[in-house]
Amino acid sequence: MQKSHQQQVMRLHNLPTIAHTPSSISPEIRSTLLETQLLEKTIECAIISSYVKNEKPLSLLIIAKAESGKSTVMKQYRETKGILYITDCTAYGITRDFLPKMTSGEIKTIMIPDLITPLSKSAKTRATFIAFLNNLIEEGIAKITTYATSWDKNVNANIITAVTDQALEDGRHEWAKMGFLSRLIVFSYSYNLQTVVKIFNRYHTHGIKINNVKLKLPKKQVNIELPIEIAEKLDPIAMKIGEQQKLYGFRALINFRSMLKALAYRNKRKTVTMQEFNEFLELSSYLNYDFNPL
DSSP, X not given: OHHHHHHHHXXXXXXXXXXXXXXXXXXXXXXXXXXXXXXXXXXXXXXHHTTBTTSOOOOEEEEEOTTSSHHHHHHTTTTSTTEEEOSSOOHHHHHHHHHHHHHHTSOOEEEESOTHHHHSSOHHHHHHHHHHHHHHHHHOEEEEEOSSOEEEEEOOOEEEEEEEHHHXXXXXXXXXXXXOGGGSEEEEOBOOHHHHHHHHHHHHHOOOXXXXXXXXXXXXXXXXXXXXXXXXXXXXXXXXXXXXXXXXXXXHHHHHHHHHHHHHHHTTOSBOOHHHHHHHHHHHTTSSSSOOBX
């Protein structure tokens, strides 16, 4: 099923079909949950993107059913340099407690394992929080105004968070209508029956084991070259994503550029090659709302 979907994507964009190759994942960052390697790679690209020069950091929304391991995978990165892992928050709380570290670059990624937790507050608090995230993602500005004070600071930070498929469709949360979804890259996935059986069998003998993934991140922003001939290959994919969101696809294109460069850094390269583009094509099967099986 996954292979068929990838073939359809490749035919749509007149691009070569590639196979999933677990060996392309560095052994030192391999998860005990082999089924989530592509999700891990996407999370790592989002983390790395904050260190890529002249590109907007990637913000990521992970969508899957409950019990799909979203929080478990995200927890692997909670001790990574530059990450603020927080389960509940408000716009006011983030600016009050963490803004200095965000402006200094000490905090580059806000990781929220379940977005519904901070959204399960009053309508006003929820709207303020989404507006704060929108400004942070789109403009690189931590901006909030209250009756008592006002903050408006330039930051180079991004968001990594997750929701269930049911929560995404929940009409009570108006954040989807505020332009929030179009500002992020979306990674949706599911498990096929074979994978479900494998996970059940694993739990027969083992409990949940959460590793602390150690990413080698630069001390300062790095410059990664993106050849024009590879950049142009992103256009039809970005336009397709834009059509799904009833937009042009410009935001998707900007995000995909950043992802390619993050993949290059992850592969210890200073220039994006076709290897990174092929890795991106593999990931692109999940950068949508189709819930394709991992």
